[in-house]
Amino acid sequence: MKRILALSIVIAMPWLAWTQVKPLEPWSNHELSTFVQNHILGIPMTSYDTITGERVAYSGIAIQLIRAPQPLQLVNPWAPEAYAPREQNLVVDPITKRPVGLIFFAIKF
Numbered sequence: 001m002k003r004i005l006a007l008s009i010v011i012a013m014p015w016l017a018w019t020q021v022k023p024l025e026p027w028s029n030h031e032l033s034t035f036v037q038n039h040i041l042g043i044p045m046t047s048y049d050t051i052t053g054e055r056v057a058y059s060g061i062a063i064q065l066i067r068a069p070q071p072l073q074l075v076n077p078w079a080p081e082a083y084a085p086r087e088q089n090l091v092v093d094p095i096t097k098r099p100v101g102l103i104f105f106a107i108k109f
Contacts, residue, residue, distance in 0.1 A: 049088060060105040061089050 048067040050059040064083075065071050073079040091101040 048083065055109065057108045058106070059088070059108065060103045062105045064089075 048064050050057050051063055051067070052058075061074075064074055068074060068083060073083045076083075089103045090099050091103060092098065093100050
């Protein structure tokens with residue numbers, strides 16, 4: 001029994017040392033500042049909701065369908081945060097605060 005235990009320890013030790021994770025490479029200052037700013041301000045790291053040009057910004061459901069790598073995730077209630085927020089494409093009546101319609105395509109100047 002002692003031989004089996006000793007043999008398993010001798011075999012397991014090099015295997016455990018080999019499977020340890022390498023330390024991550026340090027981030028550049030730009031990567032670190034972008035990461036911290038996105039998490040402090042609550043901005044998602046990747047966003048599929050707008051296309052920003054020099055003078056205009058295009059948004060809406062059509063833009064999300066074009067830019068999303070998996071368009072079916074837009075109707076998935078458990079989709080990752082990159083596919084949210086869904087409320088931005090909803091038109092709300094300012095008086096009653098009830099939804100009135102959807103924004104399929106919008107241009108902001």
